[in-house]
Amino acid sequence: MAAAQAGDRRAYERLLADSVALIRAVARRQGVAVDLLDDVVQETLLTVHRVRHTYDPMRSYDAWLAAIAGRRAIDALRSHGRRDRREMFDSEALESYPDSGDASTETERIEQARYLREAIAELPPGQREAVEQLGLKERSLAEAAEHTGRNTGALKVNLHRALKALRNRLYREP
Incomplete structure (x- = not known):
């Protein structure tokens, strides 16, 4: 990450690619469903890109990344939970409004x-x-x-x- 902060583009690309496994592990530990893992990875990588200037090279990159990934995983769980509470399946609704006119x-x-x-x-x-x-x-x-x-x-x-x-x-x- 220090090399990426210094402007090394290849180091930054390698860092992001290598970070995916840790992000997935953190998200799974938080209880994120398999179908939401890619969303959490993407949101985490976007956050890393946005706040990369806040990383302190004197500290553990993995701990810094895990904290961000944990927050994005919780955000995904909250969002998914809200959606589940609002959405419902009603089989009668399909019968009440058939496609045939x-x-x-x-x-x-x-x-x-x-x-x-x-x-x-x-x-x-x-x-x-x-x-x-x-x-x-x-x-x-x-x-x-x-x-x-x-x-x-x-x-x-x-x-x-x-x-x-x-x-x-x-x-x-x-």
């Missing part, structure tokens, strides 16, 4: 769209305008503010209130 599904979708349009039409004018501008026409806050003459704060508040009202209506009524 049969008539009953299309009719149901048309009915849901009509019900949503009616719910939006019943919103107070400011809320309806915020939904139309920001949601349906997909304008940015700045564009919607310019188009409506309202400030961005008012648009955000109206949109928030409108979405809450729509959620209450759509999930409360059949």
Whole structure:
């Protein structure tokens, strides 16, 4: 690493290649799944590249690398854990929305769209305008503010209130 810090490109390439085995070992010890090992290796090598100037040649390179690899392994485990808690498999969802466009599904979708349009039409004018501008026409806050003459704060508040009202209506009524 000292040679790499001094600008020796070949030493740096060799160092990175030789570091992979230690990174993998540290990640496995942390409990990283096999399918995530390559991600941890890549993130660790990127971190090493970014912070290589902090390495002290008077200390152990392996210990320095292991500390970085351990942190990247923990980051991967946390990220993977969050993803697992958010994602779920629902076999009924696949059955509820088949790929084939049969008539009953299309009719149901048309009915849901009509019900949503009616719910939006019943919103107070400011809320309806915020939904139309920001949601349906997909304008940015700045564009919607310019188009409506309202400030961005008012648009955000109206949109928030409108979405809450729509959620209450759509999930409360059949």
